[in-house]
Amino acid sequence: MLKRTDYLTKNYGKPDGWKLAAYEAAGGYRSARKALGMSKDAVIDEAKKAHVRGRGGAGFDCGVKWSFMPKESTKPHYLVINADEGEPGTFKDRTIMEQNPHSLIEGCIIGCYAIGAHACYIYVRDELHLSKERLWGAIAEAKAKGHLGARPFGKDYAVEIYVHTGAGAYICGEETALLNSLEGRRGEPRLKPPFPAQYGAFGCPSTVNNVETIAIMPTVFEIGGDAFSKLSELHGINDGGCRLFGVSGHVKNPGIFEAAVGLTLRELIFDLGGGVLDDRAIIGVIPGGSSCPIHKPDEIVDVAGDPRFEPYNGKSVLDLPLGVDTFRGIGSMLGTACAIVLSDAADPVLAYHNVMRFYRHESCGQCTPCREGMGWIERILDKIVAGTGTIEELDQLSDIANSVMGNTICAFGEGAAQPALAFVRRYRKELEDYVHNGGKNQTGTLTT
Amino acid sequence: MPTFKLDEREIPFEKGETIIQAAHRAGIDIPHYCWHPGLSVAANCRMCLVEIEPPPGRPAMMLDVLEWDADAQDYVPQKKPKLQPACQFQAGEGMVVHSEGSKNVKEARRAVQEMLLLNHPVDCPICDQAGECRLQDYWLEHQGSKKRMKDEPVHKPKAVVFGPTIVYDAERCIVCTRCIRFCDEVAGDSVLDLRERGNLNEVVLAPGRELDHDYTLMTEYVCPVGALTAVDFRFKARVWFLRSARTVCVGCATGCNAFLDFDPRDQKVYRHRPRENPDVNKYWMCDEGMLSYSRVHENRVLRAEIDGQTIEFERGLKKAAKLFKSADPDRTAIVLSAQHSNEDNFAMLVLARDYIGSGNVFVNGRPGGDSDEILRDADKNPNARGVVGLCTSAPPAPFKELATALAAGKFTHVLALGSDASDPDEVAAFEDCENLVLLTSHRGPLAAHADALLPACTWAEADGTFVNRTGIAQESERAIFPHGDSLPAWKLIAAFGRALGHSFGWTKLRHVRAAMAPDPGAEVAADAEAQSGAPA
Numbered sequence: 001m002l003k004r005t006d007y008l009t010k011n012y013g014k015p016d017g018w019k020l021a022a023y024e025a026a027g028g029y030r031s032a033r034k035a036l037g038m039s040k041d042a043v044i045d046e047a048k049k050a051h052v053r054g055r056g057g058a059g060f061d062c063g064v065k066w067s068f069m070p071k072e073s074t075k076p077h078y079l080v081i082n083a084d085e086g087e088p089g090t091f092k093d094r095t096i097m098e099q100n101p102h103s104l105i106e107g108c109i110i111g112c113y114a115i116g117a118h119a120c121y122i123y124v125r126d127e128l129h130l131s132k133e134r135l136w137g138a139i140a141e142a143k144a145k146g147h148l149g150a151r152p153f154g155k156d157y158a159v160e161i162y163v164h165t166g167a168g169a170y171i172c173g174e175e176t177a178l179l180n181s182l183e184g185r186r187g188e189p190r191l192k193p194p195f196p197a198q199y200g201a202f203g204c205p206s207t208v209n210n211v212e213t214i215a216i217m218p219t220v221f222e223i224g225g226d227a228f229s230k231l232s233e234l235h236g237i238n239d240g241g242c243r244l245f246g247v248s249g250h251v252k253n254p255g256i257f258e259a260a261v262g263l264t265l266r267e268l269i270f271d272l273g274g275g276v277l278d279d280r281a282i283i284g285v286i287p288g289g290s291s292c293p294i295h296k297p298d299e300i301v302d303v304a305g306d307p308r309f310e311p312y313n314g315k316s317v318l319d320l321p322l323g324v325d326t327f328r329g330i331g332s333m334l335g336t337a338c339a340i341v342l343s344d345a346a347d348p349v350l351a352y353h354n355v356m357r358f359y360r361h362e363s364c365g366q367c368t369p370c371r372e373g374m375g376w377i378e379r380i381l382d383k384i385v386a387g388t389g390t391i392e393e394l395d396q397l398s399d400i401a402n403s404v405m406g407n408t409i410c411a412f413g414e415g416a417a418q419p420a421l422a423f424v425r426r427y428r429k430e431l432e433d434y435v436h437n438g439g440k441n442q443t444g445t446l447t448t
Numbered sequence: 449m450p451t452f453k454l455d456e457r458e459i460p461f462e463k464g465e466t467i468i469q470a471a472h473r474a475g476i477d478i479p480h481y482c483w484h485p486g487l488s489v490a491a492n493c494r495m496c497l498v499e500i501e502p503p504p505g506r507p508a509m510m511l512d513v514l515e516w517d518a519d520a521q522d523y524v525p526q527k528k529p530k531l532q533p534a535c536q537f538q539a540g541e542g543m544v545v546h547s548e549g550s551k552n553v554k555e556a557r558r559a560v561q562e563m564l565l566l567n568h569p570v571d572c573p574i575c576d577q578a579g580e581c582r583l584q585d586y587w588l589e590h591q592g593s594k595k596r597m598k599d600e601p602v603h604k605p606k607a608v609v610f611g612p613t614i615v616y617d618a619e620r621c622i623v624c625t626r627c628i629r630f631c632d633e634v635a636g637d638s639v640l641d642l643r644e645r646g647n648l649n650e651v652v653l654a655p656g657r658e659l660d661h662d663y664t665l666m667t668e669y670v671c672p673v674g675a676l677t678a679v680d681f682r683f684k685a686r687v688w689f690l691r692s693a694r695t696v697c698v699g700c701a702t703g704c705n706a707f708l709d710f711d712p713r714d715q716k717v718y719r720h721r722p723r724e725n726p727d728v729n730k731y732w733m734c735d736e737g738m739l740s741y742s743r744v745h746e747n748r749v750l751r752a753e754i755d756g757q758t759i760e761f762e763r764g765l766k767k768a769a770k771l772f773k774s775a776d777p778d779r780t781a782i783v784l785s786a787q788h789s790n791e792d793n794f795a796m797l798v799l800a801r802d803y804i805g806s807g808n809v810f811v812n813g814r815p816g817g818d819s820d821e822i823l824r825d826a827d828k829n830p831n832a833r834g835v836v837g838l839c840t841s842a843p844p845a846p847f848k849e850l851a852t853a854l855a856a857g858k859f860t861h862v863l864a865l866g867s868d869a870s871d872p873d874e875v876a877a878f879e880d881c882e883n884l885v886l887l888t889s890h891r892g893p894l895a896a897h898a899d900a901l902l903p904a905c906t907w908a909e910a911d912g913t914f915v916n917r918t919g920i921a922q923e924s925e926r927a928i929f930p931h932g933d934s935l936p937a938w939k940l941i942a943a944f945g946r947a948l949g950h951s952f953g954w955t956k957l958r959h960v961r962a963a964m965a966p967d968p969g970a971e972v973a974a975d976a977e978a979q980s981g982a983p984a
Contacts, residue, residue: 169645171645186641186642191489191490191491191536331512331525360646360647361646362645362646363645363646363647364645364646365623365642365644365645365646365647365648365649366492366623367491367492367493367494368492368493368494368495368560368563368564368622369494369559369560369563371563371623371646371647371649372563372564372566372567372647373563374646374647375566375567375602375646375647376563376566376597379597379599383599395516395518396596398513398514398515398516398523399516401513401514402513402514402515402528403555403556403559403560403563405511405512405513405528406511406528406530406531407494407497407531407556407559407560408494409491409492414511421512421513421514424514424523425514425523428522428523
C-alpha cells in the first residue's frame with residue numbers, strides 16, 4: 001500500500017535544505033538530545049521497538065544489532081557507517097548525505113551513545129564528492145553549535161565523527177572489508193567469526209550500520225519506536241517504519257521516494273516511478289540492487305504453509321509488499337529496495353552480461369569460487385553475446401553459479417550467484433536465441 | 449577429551465581447535481591448499497569445505513541453486529546445504545561432520561579444484577613442483593575430469609625475480625597467500641602482498657624491496673603449487689627421482705629437523721628442506737640451513753693427502769699414523785669438532801684417552817655468525833653441546849688456547865677432526881706445527897698447514913647424533929654413500945687407531961653407540977623417527 005512519508009526527505013531540494021538551520025527548523029537534533037538523557041538500554045529498547053531492518057541490503061534489525069555490542073569492555077567501541085553505496089541501481093544513501101546530512105550526524109550521535117562508542121567513522125565511497133563535502137560541512141556546523149564534540153548538548157558524553165574517504169572498490173561495502181579498508185589494509189572481507197561486535201574496527205567492538213539505517217534513527221526517537229514501526233504495513237512481521245525506495249531503469253520518473261514499508265513494486269514503478277517508458281511492457285524487475293534475483297511480472301507468489309503469505313499467495317510478485325521477509329520468503333531478496341526496471345525494449349541477455357561483468361570486475365579474488373567463477377561466467381557471456389557461445393557453455397552457467405553459491409568467505413558470492421541463476425532461469429530462451437541465431441530475435445539494446 | 453564425528457569416525461579435539469587441526473592430528477587429511485598448521489587461517493582456497501549437521505532441533509541452512517533438466521528443457525530449483533571451511537570452523541562436542549562421505553562436499557571440492565585449474569597453465573612438464581604439487585594430487589583425488597573452459601586462460605607475469613633466491617610465476621599461483629602469511633607472521637618482514645583483484649590477483653613485492661630476508665626459501669616451501677620456485681633448485685631435478693633422508697641441519701646449533709633430498713642414481717644431494725618438529729624448528733628452516741646442503745659437494749677432501757700430494761688411502765693412512773708413532777702423549781693435542789656427531793667425537797675421545805693417552809683435548813668448529821629470535825643461532829656448529837657433554841672429566845679447551853700453545857711450542861703433534869677454525873685469525877699458529885694430521889671432510893682453513901689429510905664423510909654420508917643448543921640429542925640419517933675414499937669419521941678414527949697399532953674393534957656404528965651407551969653426553973634421547981611427519 002502506497003503511503004508517502006517525508007521524515008528524511010522533507011528538506012530535499014530546498015535551498016540550503018542541507019544546512020543546520022533548515023534541519024533544526026524542522027525539529028532536528030531534538031532526538032539526539034532526548035536519547036542522551038535516556039539510559040543506553042532504554043535507547044536500544046526504543047530502537048528495537050522501531051524494527052528498523054538494516055537498509056544496506058541484509059535487512060538485519062538495527063536495535064538487535066546494537067544489543068550485540070558487549071556491555072563491559074576494556075577496549076573502545078566504534079560506530080562505523082557504511083556509506084560506500086555501490087550496488088548497481090542503488091543511489092539512496094547519497095541523497096541523504098547530500099540533502100539531509102544532519103539526519104545522519106544526529107543518528108550517529110544516538111548510535112554512538114547506544115553502543116558505548118565515542119568515535120564514529122563514516123566510510124564514504126570516494127566518488128561521492130558532494131556527499132563528503134556536505135558531511136564535512138554538517139560536522140563542522142554541529143560542532144560549532146555544540147551538538148558534537150566533548151559535550152554534545154551539554155551532556156557528559158563525547159562524540160566525534162570522522163569522514164573516511166573510501167578507496168574505491170565495491171567489495172569495501174562488505175562490512176568487514178570496509179573495516180580492513182578503514183584500517184588501511186587491503187579491502188578484503190574478514191573471516192567471521194569473530195563478528196565486528198567482538199572484533200571490529202582496529203580490533204575493537206564495533207557496529208557497522210548503513211547510512212539510511214542511522215539517518216532514520218532521529219525520526220524513531222522523535223515519534224517513538226512503536227509509533228514508527230506502525231507506519232509500516234509489515235509492522236506485524238517486524239519490518240517497521242518508512243524507508244527510501246528507489247526506482248531506475250525504464251521508468252518515466254526514476255528517483256528516490258520515501259514511503260512507509262508495505263509499498264509494492266507495482267506502486268513503486270507506476271505510482272512513484274510514473275510507469276514504464278513509452279508505456280511498454282515490463283520484462284523484468286530487480287527489486288533492490290543488482291545482487292537480487294530478477295523477477296518477471298507474470299510470477300505468482302506461492303508460499304505454502306506460511307500464514308504470513310496468505311494475503312499475497314496467488315498475486316503477482318509486483319503486488320507483494322517490499323519487505324525483508326516477504327521477499328526472502330519467495331526465495332528472493334529485498335536488498336536496498338532500489339528497483340531496476342527492464343522494459344521489453346531491453347535485451348535481457350545484454351542486461352545479464354552487464355550485471356555479470358560488474359561482478360567479475362568487483363570480485364576481490366580472495367577466495368577461489370568467486371575469483372574464478374565470476375571470470376568464467378563473464379567469459380561465457382562474452383561469447384554468447386558475441387554469437388560464439390555454445391549450448392554446452394550455456395548449460396555451464398548454472399553449474400558455475402551453483403558452485404559459487406554459499407561457498408565463499410563473504411556474501412558477495414551469493415550476491416553474484418543469485419542474479420547469475422535468476423537471469424539464466426528466466427531468460428534461457430533469449431540466451432538460446434543468441435547461441436543459435438546470434439540473438440537476431442532480441443532487441444540488442446539496453447535502452448528504449 | 450571431547451570428540452566429534454568425522455565421516456563416522458570419532459575425532460578427539462582440544463577446546464578451540466578447528467576441525468582440520470583435530471583431523472590432522474588424528475592422521476586424516478582434509479584436502480587443503482591455504483591452510484598451514486604453522487600459519488594463521490585464511491580460509492580462501494575453499495578446498496576443505498565440509499558439511500556440518502545442524503544442532504538437534506535446528507534446521508540446516510539451505511541455499512537455492514538450479515539444476516538444468518535437459519529432458520524437460522527447464523531449470524529445476526534445488527536446495528543445497530551451506531558448507532563450512534574445516535580450517536576455520538571450530539570443533540564442538542558431539543558435532544557431526546561429513547567430509548568424504550557427503551556428495552555436497554564432493555561436488556564443492558570438485559568445483560574448487562576445477563576453478564583452481566581454470567586459468568592455470570598446466571605446464572607440469574617444465575614445472576619444478578610437478579610430482580609434489582597439490583594441484584596434481586587433488587585433480588586425481590577430487591576432480592578427475594577434463595577441463596571445460598576451452599578458451600585462452602588469463603595471462604599474468606611469469607618468471608618474476610622476487611630476489612636472489614625466489615622466482616614467481618603468477619599464472620601458476622592460486623593466491624592462497626601462504627607465502628605472504630609466512631613473511632608476515634614468521635619471518636616478521638611484510639615484504640609480500642597481493643595486487644589487483646579478482647582473477648587478476650597476483651603476489652607482489654613491497655615497492656622498492658626484494659624478497660631478501662633470512663627465510664625466503666620457506667616461501668617456496670610453503671607454496672602448495674609451482675608458483676614460487678627456488679633459484680637453487682629450478683630445473684635441476686625431477687622430484688620423483690629424489691629420495692629423502694631424515695637429517696638434522698648442521699648449519700647452526702638450533703638443529704632444525706630436515707629432509708635431505710638426494711638422487712640415488714648420481715648420489716648427489718639436491719635440496720634440504722624442513723621436517724616438522726614442534727620442539728625444535730616447528731615447520732621452518734632458514735635459507736642458510738636450507739642451502740647448507742651444497743657443502744656436501746663443495747671443497748671436499750676425498751682422497752688421502754700427504755704433504756699436499758694425493759696418495760692411495762691405505763698408504764696415506766699408514767704414513768699419517770707413522771707421524772704419530774713416536775709422539776709424546778703430553779705433547780700431543782687432540783681436537784674435537786663441534787661440526788661432527790657425538791659418535792665421531794666419541795671415537796676421537798676414546799682414541800685420545802684410551803690409546804694415545806693424551807688429555808690435551810680441544811674443540812674446534814666453524815666461527816660464529818648472525819643470529820635471530822626465530823631459528824638462527826650465532827653458534828654455527830650443530831654439536832657444540834654434544835662435544836662438551838662427551839668430555840665428562842674436563843671440558844675441552846677452546847681452539848684459541850690450542851693456537852696459543854702451538855705458538856709457545858707446547859705441542860709437537862696435533863690430531864684434529866675437521867679442518868675448520870673457530871677463530872680464523874689464529875690459523876697462522878698451525879704453520880709451524882710439526883705433525884698436523886686432519887681427519888676432515890672439507891678443505892678448511894687448517895688444511896693448508898696439514899702434514900696429512902685423511903678424508904672423512906660429511907653428515908650427509910653418515911648416520912650420527914647431534915645435540916642442539918637446548919640439549920636435545922637428534923639423529924641424522926645418512927643420505928648418500930660416502931664420496932671418494934671418505935669414511936664416516938668414527939670409522940676413519942678407528943682405522944687410524946688400528947694403523948697406530950691399537951685394537952680398535954669398531955666396524956659398525958652400533959659398536960660405537962654401544963660403547964657410548966652409559967655416557968651421559970646426550971641429555972634427552974630424542975626419537976628422530978617419531979618426529980618425522982609428512983610436510984604440511
